[in-house]
Amino acid sequence: EAGVAQSPRYKIIEKRQSVAFWCNPISGHATLYWYQQILGQGPKLLIQFQNNGVVDDSQLPKDRFSAERLKGVDSTLKIQPAKLEDSAVYLCASSLLRLTYEQYFGPGTRLTVT
Amino acid sequence: QKEVEQDPGPLSVPEGAIVSLNCTYSNSAFQYFMWYRQYSRKGPELLMYTYSSGNKEDGRFTAQVDKSSKYISLFIRDSQPSDSATYLCAITQGGSEKLVFGKGTKLTVNP
Numbered sequence: 001e002a003g004v005a006q007s008p009r010y011k012i013i014e015k016r017q018s019v020a021f022w023c024n025p026i027s028g029h030a031t032l033y034w035y036q037q038i039l040g041q042g043p044k045l046l047i048q049f050q051n052n053g054v055v056d057d058s059q060l061p062k063d064r065f066s067a068e069r070l071k072g073v074d075s076t077l078k079i080q081p082a083k084l085e086d087s088a089v090y091l092c093a094s095s096l097l098r099l100t101y102e103q104y105f106g107p108g109t110r111l112t113v114t
Numbered sequence: 115q116k117e118v119e120q121d122p123g124p125l126s127v128p129e130g131a132i133v134s135l136n137c138t139y140s141n142s143a144f145q146y147f148m149w150y151r152q153y154s155r156k157g158p159e160l161l162m163y164t165y166s167s168g169n170k171e172d173g174r175f176t177a178q179v180d181k182s183s184k185y186i187s188l189f190i191r192d193s194q195p196s197d198s199a200t201y202l203c204a205i206t207q208g209g210s211e212k213l214v215f216g217k218g219t220k221l222t223v224n225p
Contacts, residue, residue, distance in 0.1 A: 004157070040122065040217065040218075041217055041218075042118075042202050042204070042215030042216050042217050042218055043158065043202075043213075043215050044215070045212055045213065048212070056212060091157050091158070093157070097210075098210035099210065100206055100210055100211060100212065100213050101146040101148055101163050101204075101206055101213070102160060102163065103160065103213065104159075104160070105150075105157030105158045105159065106157050107155070107156055107157050108155075108156075108157050110155075
């Protein structure tokens with residue numbers, strides 16, 4: 001069974017530029033999550049989708065971050081404009097139905113904002 | 115007070131040692147308790163999860179939950195160099211509620 005795929009793996013941008021990350025979840029997993037993991041911290045949930053609807057985006061900085069999950073499969077997370085404090089690993093995870101205690105994570109995208 | 119507290123370490127042990135990793139939490143409503151392992155430059159992978167209090171064993175790994183003390187533990191027996199990773203505890207109130215992660219403890223097992 002293929003795991004969660006993410007791209008790119010690494011990205012370096014300057015502050016005020018925009019960036020987008022892509023995620024393809026495990027086939028059949030209806031729930032998709034985007035997390036931000038700052039160095040030395042645990043992952044923090046940014047947004048949770050159930051199929052193509054948003055379940056929780058309470059911790060998403062909506063003035064600069066946006067996410068979509070068209071057709072209930074792939075998802076993209078965008079940052080525009082980026083700030084220095086956005087430097088982190090962005091992790092995508094998926095789970096069967098809404099069983100959040102059993103999530104499967106992708107390898108992450110390491111973003112550096114200079 | 116943070117919802118989940120975890121000592122970030124680092125923790126360094128010799129091969130074959132018994133390792134104890136711990137987290138404390140503040141919300142007594144939490145019911146599901148998970149341990150994730152994260153290798154360097156990889157995403158976290160689910161190691162074990164337990165529901166409510168008690169022990170759960172899987173090979174060399176034992177997860178323990180003490181709800182009266184709001185304390186969870188992961189024990190690794192006969193630790194191996196391949197166990198070197200960051201271990202994250204994660205907690206949720208219900209099966210479909212948001213996961214709250216600890217900071218993670220970095221473990222190194224020396225050959």
